């Protein structure tokens with residue numbers, strides 16, 4: 001039995017993605033949470049300083065796409081990246097889109113909304129002394145507006161951002177018109193990467209109900225074992 005340790009923030013969509021990948025493979029694993037100011041230690045785990053980081057039998061891996069590909073190599077019985085070339089291409093594009101576009105919607109809805117931010121702080125400060133929450137809040141509320149402004153989305157109003165997001169969700173709904181999963185008949189890394197981002201929006205934002213108002217997306221989300229599924 002392999003020894004697997006996931007270093008995570010429970011509310012990180014990329015860590016959510018890796019939990020899903022490990023569960024897809026039926027692998028048991030332990031988690032180490034970097035709540036509160038323990039986040040400073042997370043930055044030292046890998047050169048990129050980001051989470052997830054996975055320790056697999058003593059080998060340390062970073063970046064969720066890299067980890068997912070590694071898991072397929074080690075456990076090829078059930079593939080995250082499908083063998084069919086067309087499904088594979090679509091899965092990889094969706095995975096990349098989820099990480100580079102959808103992620104910023106998740107950040108916007110969580111970090112620029114006071115109510116969602118408090119819910120996120122509850123998650124990321126669980127088990128830590130109360131005073132650490134104030135420090136984490138200060139760091140998050142300085143870092144993310146700047147990050148979102150540089151990326152672009154931060155320059156739009158919430159109404160505009162939600163409208164753009166729901167257009168994407170509508171497109172996902174259309175992809176599901178004649179198939180149970182985003183790239184065909186089977187769950188792939190494309191579904192996992194997208195559902196992990198949506199999960200984290202649904203967990204803390206008031207847009208949850210509108211995301212799940214698309215019937216095919218709602219059914220697919222449940223099929224993928226989504227948080228509210």
Ligand SMILES: N[C@@H](CCC(=O)N[C@@H](CS)C(=O)NCC(=O)O)C(=O)O
Nearest residue numbers: 012013014049050051052063064065
């Ligand atoms: N491309 C990376 C992105 C990981 C990422 O951005 N993780 C966030 C948490 S959701 C993080 O560690 N942020 C801390 C930082 O940027 O300093 C992946 O897929 O793993």
